[in-house]
Amino acid sequence: MEDNNLVEIKNLKKYYEISRGLFKSKLIVKAVDDISFSIRTGETFALVGESGCGKSTTGKTLLRLTDATAGEVKYKGENILSLPYDKVRSLRSELQMVFQDPYASLNPKMTIKQILMEPLRVHNKFTPEERMQKIVDILEIVGLSKAHLNRYPSEFSGGQRQRIGIARAVILNPDFIVADEPVSALDVSVQSQVINLLLRLQKEFGLTYLFISHDLSVVEHMTDRVAVMYLGKIVETAATEELFADPKHPYTQALISAVPVSHPSEERERIVLTGDVPNPANPPSGCSFHTRCPFAMDICKTIEPKLKQVGNDHIASCHLYTEHKEEKEDAIIHS
Amino acid sequence: MTDVLLEIKNLGIEFKTGEGTVQPIRGVDFFLKKGETLGVVGESGSGKSVTSLTVLGLLPEKTSKIVSGSIHFEDEEITHYSDRQYRKLRGNDISMIFQEPMTSLNPVFTIGEQLSEPLKRHKKMSKKQREKAIVDVLKQVGIPRAEQIIDEYPHQLSGGMRQRVMISLALLCEPKLLICDEPTTALDVTIQAQILKLMKQVKQDKDMSMLFITHDLGVVAEMCDRVVVMYAGEIVEVAEINELFDNPLHPYTKGLLASLPTNNDRKSKLYSIKGQVPRPNEIGEGCAFANRCPFAFDKCYAKTPPAFSEGDHLSKCWLQQPEGR
Amino acid sequence: MNATEVMDDQINKKTSKVKNFFRKLSRSWTGMLGFGIIVLLLFLSIFGEWIAPYDPMDAPLSKGLLPPMTDGHILGTDQLGRDILSRIIVGARVSVIIGVATAVLAGLIGTIVGVIAGYFRGWVDVVLMRIVDVTLSFPFILLVLVINAIIGTGLTNIIISLAVAGWVIFARVIRSEVLALREKEFITAAIATGVSKFEILVRHILPNIFTPIIILASLQIGTYIIAEASVSFLGFGVQPPEPAWGNMLNEGKDYIFSSWWLITFPGIAIIITALGVNFFGDWLRDTLDPDLKGE
Structure with a gap:
């Protein structure tokens, strides 16, 4: 399995500092907060989430279009983030990007x-x-x-x-393409044309995609594995079919259930989340989703859940799937 | 015809541009019954937003004019209304919610100040009554801490909250018709779900009619009773919602539905309509969809099809001509 | 489509661009007027000596201070008997040279500084922009006079002093344009392609600031022409007997109460020119850059 990975992202962090004037301390926005995942050769890996969750920043950071705060991005075994800039420039013929706004x-x-x-x-x-x-x-x-x-x-x-x-x-015949919301700015009747083009090119050139999108129906259609992001963190990763059939994290469940129906007679049991996405400059303590989570428990407010295996090739970070006691002790020891 | 609230007949608009004149909508015909939610679906350039702006008399006077047709609101022709008459109509009988909640709120006024504006103009109320009415309506749209929010500025609220404020603004005078122009397009899916639920509930409580403009067929499926499908400035199909999804007649509607990822096998090639949406100056004689239509034949290029009806189901396509080709 | 067809396509595009220019121009009467005045001005500055009815330097003292429409002097003569119309016609050249040359020089310096400050940011930006701030804090005319006093009078020196005082406006505007461009997605796309920093500057940034430079330059030309007139009026700048509108005003000011035509006609020439250049510049801005259009 390991050898099959084209791109490996380990503990990637991207923090922005916002200065608030001369005498105030700087505000730190954790746009991408310690995420790890790997993309296998030839697959389409999706990053999904709502605006401000850090999915686009992840895409730009791993191509070194903005500088990472910490972490590593291994491409064919080499850490892109520590290479000298000239090396990165010549590597760009293998790593490419498709942008969201075709006008800009x-x-x-x-x-x-x-x-x-x-x-x-x-x-x-x-x-x-x-x-x-x-x-x-x-x-x-x-x-x-x-x-x-x-x-x-x-x-x-x-x-x-x-x-x-x-x-x-x-x-340039690249191996890896980051596609950042490539169809979301397009008209409905043109979206399917572009999706087809991306699928065809993948077959023809043997491309590996990182597909960044908020449109779950497109993600379900064309990707192999999905990572769900919320406030700079990955909360769940699974094979696409598995994720849509059996989402584990309450946020993923809500996200999937919020997608509009595809037929008027379709009845969907919908988890409507209360409240808004919190300000990324001031994320909630513990699990960052606890303020909107319908299943939130006491432990969620204080202790951040870790990513745990919840199925075959399926991980999620939620206290619903962890042994609370162990976790608590663990946390006390570490703190 | 007393149960018809809004009726648009043969509406045509002309825009003056740097290059000459274009007709962003041509021969638009539809009606909206009391208490109904009518969806208007179309892509960019289909003329769906122009239609709604015309109803409110909000087209730029200098560069546009109505070249044909009429708009009846409660059996009264409104296209000849003066500015003053339109002002009385707007916000009072007809309200509108726009796509971008940030730009449709004035950043220098507090939420309370903006919300008291229509009340000052249309209703006689004391300051206390006004404040109470505003807090009430904010609570109705699910805004927490309504008493404090009225003293805050738009930039202090999130996108979803701002759209709630816009909805409350539209509801203040209890309009008979609410026009929603892509009200959830700028929002995230989880927030969109909240807002759609709210709008459904509000519509039921207030017994309003709604004109719901969107490009998203999923949102239409959730919200609407009937649907008008527009393409390149014309109406191509009008049908009851289930009928439209089960039995679309126009090739454009068929193509749109068939190209949705959920209607295709995973990883398979999606059905897709070939070609591009035409620009307004590229539309000539014949059916505007003919150059992208898989079923087009000679007649389609020669002559614009009229509306053929099958009960309540209208479609503008020569294939629907009763005696066949 | 073969190679020659592609060429034809390009040629057609060129001619249609010219056509397009005039079609757009014909829709704005101020733009037309401005363009007309500029064409007239250029014409006068090139062929002025042949058109002028008299030699502008010829000074028959006996014919001094003739009022307009006497003895074939349409606009009259000055205190030395020189024909005012001829001096205005020939003096147009000085105005055109100063306006255009200063705009080119100031535009060049300002663009270089603005691009460096905006593209490289950091301490370079801070230092350059403080210089700009300090320069801008002086009144324009005063600064021109000071520089002129230091380096001396004459056509070249007045151009230099106008440019040294005037480049800062360009630097400011170009810097902000570059700052905005840097954040554009196509620049990110160029970086993602592997384009080097220098090439991004040359191929992606510069072509996109060309339009604002042209617009700004066209608007600044009017300012420079007026400034030259003011400086010449104060006795610096272009020196008599060389005809220039500014020094005509200067020489005529002593006769303001007895012979009004000495200063009135050069004054009108300056007003018309400045107005024409500004009309055209405004139209250019509205046409090339509709986003900037003030409502």
């Missing part, structure tokens, strides 16, 4: 040709003629044509722009 992620002053040429030029791949051929090929693969080469992004619709963004990410 393409330079408005560059033509499609220039946008797609850039990765090839930067990593010095192929001769000039081969580059042109490569660009034309990739455009056809993502469903555009050479007629578009000299156009600017503003001449395209959102879906077409996202195809360009995807073409830019796959043109």
Whole structure:
């Protein structure tokens, strides 16, 4: 199993400091707070959660687009976070990213040709003629044509722009792509086209995806394993089918039950959470979900639950599945 | 026709843009019965928001005009209303909830000040009565500490709370019609579930009618009694909610439903509608959906189809023409 | 589509861009007016010597202080008998040269400083922006005069002193543009592609600040023309007998009560020019950057 991991994330932390003026202490926001997971070669691993849970920050941090506070990200056995920056830059041909907003992620002053040429030029791949051929090929693969080469992004619709963004990410034949909400800014009728494209490219190029999304129906459709994040922490990880069939953590249960029905006659037993997501700068003590949890117990307010095996390849952090006494003693010893 | 609250007939709007004029909606026809929740579903550029803004007389005067049709609210034609008449209508008989709760609240006024605005304008009340009415309505929408919240500013509240404030603002004068323009799109799923539940409950308590505009078919399935499907500025289908999901007639509706991940096998290729949503200036003769339609034939490109009805189920598609092709 | 077709496509695009420019211009009368004034100004500054009815330096003292419309002098003559119309026409060149050259010089310095401060942040940013703050705290004209007094008068020196006092506006605006651009997702995308910092600056940042630079420069030109006139009026700047609108005002001020035309017509020329340049700059801003449009 271990050898099968393409990317391994260990104890990754990303804290932001917010200064509140000269004489006040700095506020620390734990956007990503000590998370670990691994992504296997060829799979699609999903990070799900609501806005502000740290899923996008995780994606950016593990590609070193922002600096991590602590932890390591091992890619093919090498820790990306401790490599010198020049090494990381050349490694980027293997690690790519697809962004959420197809309007913001393409330079408005560059033509499609220039946008797609850039990765090839930067990593010095192929001769000039081969580059042109490569660009034309990739455009056809993502469903555009050479007629578009000299156009600017503003001449395209959102879906077409996202195809360009995807073409830019796959043109270097990467092994690993972080897709940060790649379809959530698109029209419904175009979303399915882009999902199909991502699925097809994965097969064709043998890609591994980290798929960041808040849309559970898309996650259920196209991913292999899922990690659920809440306030900077992973609260549950499982194989996709298992997670949707048998969610263990109360937050995951609520999240899945909150998805709108797919047919008006469908009756769904819904766990409607009370209250809002707490401020990440001032998270609750103990289990960070206890303020909204319908099953909260006394222990949840004081002691943070650890991730525990709750099934085959299925872990969750919730006191419902731990022996409370042991945990308590454990905590006392450690404190 | 006394049970019809809002009726829009053959509505056409023209926008002046830098490049010339475009018609964001053409020949829009539908009605809303008292006590019903009517969903208006469409993608960006379908004209669903333009339609709702027209009902409230909120289109920019300089750059847009109504080129055809009428809007009847309680049997009164309102498209010719003066500003003054519209002001009386807005907030009092018809209220609206917008997508982005942060930008629709004024950041420099407290929640209490914003909420007292419609009461000052439409109802004669003392200051005490007003405050009581505001606290009541805030409690109705599930806002804790209502007495303190009225002295707080919008930025002190979370997204979900702000949307609750917007809903309470819309409810203050007990309107007959509540227009909701993507009210949960900017919210997280767990918060969306809260807000949808609240809106259902409020609608029942107040016996209101609702015009619910969204792009999310799941939300429609949860909230609506009937649905109007819009595409590229036209209505393509109108049906009762179960009928629409069980027996969609228009190829666009069929395609939308078929492309939902939940209606496809896991990991399989999703059904998808080919092509892109047309821009307003790209729409010409014929059916606007023809270039993306898998069933399109010659007639579709030549002539815009009229509405064919099968009982209460309308669809604008030549395939529905009774005598066939 | 083969190579030549692609070329044709590009050529068509170019011509349609020019067409597009005029079509958009024709929709705004202020933009048209501004553009017209600028074209006239450029025309005068190039061909002024051939158009002017008289030699602007020719001073037949006997014909001094003729009022307008006498002896073929449409706008009259000054105290030395020089034709005012001819001096205004030829003087346009000084205004155009000073406006354009200063905008280019100040824009260049300001852009370099603004980009460095905005892109590299840190102590460089702090130091550069404090310099900008200090410079901005002096009244513009005063600063120009001080620099002019130090380095001396004349066309080149007035351009230098205007640019030294004027680059700070560019630095401020460009810095904030760069700061906003840095956070754009396409910059993150470029980093994720592996593009180096220098290339990001050249290929992604610079092309995107070109529009604000052009808009700002066009609006600043009017300011520089007025500033030159003020400085020349105070006796610095362009020295007589070289015709410039500012020193015409200076020379005419002694006759303000007896011969009004000496200062009125150069004054009107300055007003029209500044107005025209600003009209055009405003239109340019509204067209190129609708986000900035003030309501």
